[in-house]
Amino acid sequence: MATTPIEIGKKSGCAASSCGSTSDQMSHLPEHIRERVFNHPCYSEQAHHHFARMHVAVAPACNIQCNYCNRKYDCANESRPGVVSELLHPDQAIKKVIAVAAAIPQMTVVGIAGPGDPLANPERTFATFRGIAEYAPDIKLCVSTNGLSLPQHAEELSRHNIDHVTITINTLDEEIGAEIYPWVFWNHRRIRGRAAARILIEQQQRGLEMLTERGVLVKVNSVMIPGVNDSHLKEVSRVVKSKGAFLHNVMPLIAEVEHGTYYGVMEQPSPTAQELQALQDACAGDMNMMRHCRQCRADAVGLLGEDRGAEFTLDKIEAMEFDYEEIRARRAAVQSAIAEEMNKPKVQVATVSLASLKRRAVATPPVLMAVASKGGNVVNQHFGHATEFLVYEASEAGVRFVGTRRTDQYCVGSDHCDEGEDKLALAITALDGCRAVLCARIGITPWEALEAAGIKPDSDHAMEPIEEAVAALYAAMAEAGELSDAPSVGASVA
């Protein structure tokens, strides 16, 4: 049974992702693209609450060096791109996909993202895709690449029914590129400096053009590196949109000295959540922006923000037996039920109370509110269990999703992961700038600590749909005069 695309973004008026509610994120996309991404958790903010994905780590080799990457690193506690626990051969990867599809029927997407570059390992990458297409033809296939080898593989990618490709494009300028990439391997030589950046940039742009000409959906990832490419990324957004990329994902640099990367060791600062959001908002005038990226590991499994990879290690899946037809039928049933649920008409988001706010003499400023959710687009997670928060901007205009904050962003391995590390302090740091946090339940200690930090804890909206809950809390806080002194988070937004 085929799933049906949800009706998203039917509201007229504003096409930019920076206004209206989050379900408008895809509103200006053509219908045929919305149909292709409606159940893709990485491409649709709405879908990521419901549908799962997995990465299979079959591509170890890389053909470039990025200053935010360290090829030596492999830690089960670490969550960021380029990191895996177990490298798979294509046949192992296919078996793992089937095992995960059996256990997590809401999985719609399998991607290859490393730990190196998938297109620097073309035999392994394409063998994996062929096998998945044979056993699970309904699962969407994606690949994420640095773009260096993209032009030579663009034709094959389009033939393999891989209709989603992500290219990491950090710059269009070879001078900036030379600061990000120390070398590329090209035509049997290691090329350095500006010459290396020139080759990489040319290949990325040509690859982007070739894919969009062939009808392949292209998302562009950019790593925001303050002082290096941050002021340039608006231009990147404009250019990649003009060449047909449908989504731009500006991600924060992850750089900790413990990671052993160039930027980590050299203490290059990462952007703050506020700086990231300001840049995403600035780019949003030109381009559909992605806000819910979790910068997954190259072997992540499950809903975005969760990782069930440890349940599917090789020793566990080797022993499993599968009934492919049964798995496929169950997957179709579960996914169409989710699609139906998503298609239900949405309750208008507290428009009455928001409208009444507008009549007040003093305008209520927009504020950020965080939500603890374990999926389903509902406020349904205990504060103490949250490893990340969804952040929404509530204003008189409505509620919009602006990003995620991870509490374990600075986790650097098991020595630092125990309870001794003050999880509560990490959570409060992650919530910097938020005026409230909505969760299913919360203990008295964190409640008091949050209040002391000027963040209002709220569990009154447990199990409610997120956007309605945020709107209701915003209205209530405004009514109670709790927001009159709020810093205007929207002030910096262009």
Next chain:
Amino acid sequence: MALKIVAACVNCWACEPLCPSQAISAAVPHFIIDAKKCTECDGDYADAQCASICPIECAIVDGFDMPLNPPGSLTNIPPERLAALG
């Protein structure tokens, strides 16, 4: 005349398909180069292919145990900085 892969290798597979002499193979604890087959790419390429794509400094050495990619040559991290971190 042969190159050698040493303990710094992280088993990333990048070198293996590039070797014009099929001298490189996966092994435990790390990849190895068959000294009888390795030509250091003489006659095939200007640069030794394994050492030209290897991302790890000091993982590939020549017949005198000298690294083809010495410390600081691939990541631009000054070796003294790394040393200071322990």
